[in-house]
Amino acid sequence: MAEAEHKHPNYVGVWVGLAVLTLLELGVAFLSWPKMTIILILLGLAVWKALLVALYYMHLRFEPNRLRILAVAPLPLAVIMIIAVITEYVW
């Protein structure tokens, strides 16, 4: 039934995805590629893992929009904070 299919996200499937992404990170981290390339790939993989946890384990994918906005709201503030402090070094 359609309801049964939407009953729960596939928690074990997400776990497998997280395990695979972790192994990928370990593989990429010790390659002899340019450092910035490795950093960008690792951060991308980390964000992907974080999104999987947030969307499926924390059920953000199924929550009302207002809660999703609340959950996402700190992120631009965090970016502003880091940029503001970086200017201490750059300037």
Place this chain on the structure above:
Amino acid sequence: MAHAHAAMRPPAQAEPGAGVYTEKLGMWVFLGSEVMFFTALIGSYIILRFAHPVAWATPGQILNVPVTAVNTFLLICSSVTMVKAFAAIQEGDQRMLRFWLAATVIIGATFVSVQVFEYLQLAREGFLPSGYVPGSHLAESAETGAAYEGGAPLPHSVGLYGSTFYTMTGFHGFHVTMGVVCLTFVTVKAFRGGYTVQDHRGVEVIGLYWHFVDLVWIILFTIVYLI
């Protein structure tokens, strides 16, 4: 769409406003403040590292990446057990709720224990927040400029590396410890039959905190151990 969420019965009546019950809203607001807290730590680390990149050793040289990778996997497993506990009480399965909650507590406590063990190992090698312990193996390698364990020579000024490492992982470890304490309370209540299909807010709310702690570690492990 209604059908996507209809079968996932919410653990309590939704309030007007955010559309969720009060305790869940409160936890999300708290997690928002925690995002800012860890951003402050990670942001400071980023700026310090860009300013003085020579103070950091290459990944895996001093820190034990394989052990911590297994520990990361353990914490991810604990997120699975936590969400399985929540799914169990949504079905009214008290037995599996207790099983999965107990599993989460045990795995969480194991994660903290491995971190403590790692800290003790690092301290024994001479790696402290203030820098290398004089006379230690690390200090001697840094002074002579010899390649350390087959890798590059160690950086001399290591206070930045040590203090950022211990601060970030230490605060996260503290969060995990507090999570394990709270989870223990929830588990005890579950064993006493305190949660029902109609009301299992405590399980969901502690689950949100626990997943957040896992999420932060996913970012921290990448930044601290692999970069």
